[in-house]
Amino acid sequence: MKAMGKSSISSVVKRLLDVAWYLGGVGLGLAPLMILYTTFWGGLPGDVRIPITFELEDDAYQIASPALGVTGAVVDDIRAYVSFPLERGGFLFVNLLILVGLLTLAMMVLWQLRQVFRTLEDGAPFVAENARRIRWVGFAMIFGEVFRATAIGFWTYYVAVRFESEQMYFGASLDFNLIAIIHGFVILVIAEVFRSGTRLEKDQSLTV
Amino acid sequence: MAIHINLDRVMLKQRISLTELADRIGITIANLSILKTNKARAIRFSTLEALCRELGCQPGDLIEHTDSAREIE
Numbered sequence: 001m002k003a004m005g006k007s008s009i010s011s012v013v014k015r016l017l018d019v020a021w022y023l024g025g026v027g028l029g030l031a032p033l034m035i036l037y038t039t040f041w042g043g044l045p046g047d048v049r050i051p052i053t054f055e056l057e058d059d060a061y062q063i064a065s066p067a068l069g070v071t072g073a074v075v076d077d078i079r080a081y082v083s084f085p086l087e088r089g090g091f092l093f094v095n096l097l098i099l100v101g102l103l104t105l106a107m108m109v110l111w112q113l114r115q116v117f118r119t120l121e122d123g124a125p126f127v128a129e130n131a132r133r134i135r136w137v138g139f140a141m142i143f144g145e146v147f148r149a150t151a152i153g154f155w156t157y158y159v160a161v162r163f164e165s166e167q168m169y170f171g172a173s174l175d176f177n178l179i180a181i182i183h184g185f186v187i188l189v190i191a192e193v194f195r196s197g198t199r200l201e202k203d204q205s206l207t208v
Numbered sequence: 209m210a211i212h213i214n215l216d217r218v219m220l221k222q223r224i225s226l227t228e229l230a231d232r233i234g235i236t237i238a239n240l241s242i243l244k245t246n247k248a249r250a251i252r253f254s255t256l257e258a259l260c261r262e263l264g265c266q267p268g269d270l271i272e273h274t275d276s277a278r279e280i281e
Contacts (some may be wrong), residue, residue: 207252
C-alpha cells in the first residue's frame, strides 16, 4: 500500500482523523451542557475517576520470590486511579473545565492533522501551510503535555489533601513526561524540514 | 531579479512562435512562458543548450545581467 495519494495509508489515516474529529466535536458540543447541568442541577451519573499516586506501609504487604531468593521486595511510586461519586461543586466544575481544555486542544491538533493528511492524500505534501500546521502540532504537543502534567498534579494534590486511608499515603505528583516534550520538539524540526521542502519544490517548479 | 531573459527579443528576430519553439526544444509552453516572462528561478544547461541551438544564438544573447539600482534611475 502506498504512503500518499488516493487509497493510500494517508487516506486511511485521514478517515480515522475525520472520525476522531467528529466524535470530538460531539463531545465538545456536549461539554457546555454538562457544565451547565452540574453547575445548576446535580452531579454526573456514575463515578469520577482521577489519577493518584500513593505509597503503602511496609507491613501492609509482603512480596517475596523464593525462586530468585528475594524477600522483602518493596513497591513504591504506585500510580492508580480512584473512582468515587461526586455531587456538584467546585471540584467537579474544575474537572470539567480541564477536560474541555484538553478536548479543545485535541480538536485543534486533529484539525491541523486532517489538513496535512488531505494534502498527502492529494499527493502534494510540500505546501507552505503544512509547515505552519506541523509547527502548530509540535507546539500543541509541548503545551498539551505541560497542561496534562499540571492537571495530574492538581488531581493528585486534591486526593492527597482530601482523602485518607490506613496504610496508604497519598502524594502529589506532576507525572511530567519528558519524552512527550522531546516528541514535540522533533515535530518542530519536521516542520522546518517541510518548510525547506516547500522552498525546494517552489524552486523546482520554476526551474525550466 | 537582476538577471533578465531576452527570449522574446531573440524569438522576434528569428520569427519563431512560442508554440513552435517549445515543440522544438521539448519543454512545455507553460514552462517556456515562465522563462520568457522572467518568472523562472533557474534554467537547466540542457534547456539553455536547446534554446541556443534552435535560435542560433549565444547564451549571452538570451541572458543579461542588469543593475537594479541603475534600472530605477
